[in-house]
Amino acid sequence: MYPKSLEKLIEDFQKLPGIGEKTAERLALHLITAQPKEDVLSFSKDLEEAYTSIKTCQICHMITDDTSCFVCKDTNREPIVMVVAEAKDVIVLEKMQTYRGYYHVLGNVIDFSRGITNEDLNIESLHQRLSQFEEMIIATNSTVEGELTARYLHSLFNETIKITRLAYGLPVGTDFKYADSQTLAKAVENRKGF
Ligand SMILES: [Zn+2]
Known part of the structure; x- marks a missing residue:
């Protein structure tokens, strides 16, 4: 029903705690269709940056x-x-x-x-x-x-x-x-x- 890349994004959201199929669909669609492109790209950049810069205290x-x-x-x-x-x-x-x-x-x-x-x-x-x-x-x-x-x-x-x-x-x-x-x-x- 969805393009493959969107399907994958929905699956990614579903892996998060407390997110079911319906919510995953809603979030993915909202990101891709209802948000300005710059916001979506900066969201993806923020996610990558947070993931790579966060460490645990020694x-x-x-x-x-x-x-x-x-x-x-x-x-x-x-x-x-x-x-x-x-x-x-x-x-x-x-x-x-x-x-x-x-x-x-x-x-x-x-x-x-x-x-x-x-x-x-x-x-x-x-x-x-x-x-x-x-x-x-x-x-x-x-x-x-x-x-x-x-x-x-x-x-x-x-x-x-x-x-x-x-x-x-x-x-x-x-x-x-x-x-x-x-x-x-x-x-x-x-x-x-x-
Ligand atoms: Zn500490």
Whole structure:
């Protein structure tokens, strides 16, 4: 029904999270037919530029366009490290503007059903950083995989550093990115021992 190149673009959109066939069609058609040509070309250039320039911070594995991220560059933070699963968790926590420590992005959580083990997480680099901190807050989600990962980290490091967890006040299984910033700020403030 569509020209081949448009068909391919629709398929590309469908690979994005939360985009079904209908939405993919609408987005692709909108880009190609309803937008000025310059806008479409600059969109494609921006996408390529973002993809090629974004790296991960050599210290905490947060996304950045430099060798280290804006958090690691900030030397005025408290000597606390918050361990999260993904870079986007850092964004959520930074937006709430109450936590003033550092982060460490694991890159994933242990999930045997998807073949992800402790070896796939950024744990060795976390280990190397621990001497700079007085406390480690484990902020993986309260899902089965998040809990498993938290317990694994606890068993590895509980002799090395004081370990706390977020006090969620959220139903088990809730992803913390869906928590409002007040709930999240409370969860950090009222964090508890492991
Ligand atoms: Zn960093």
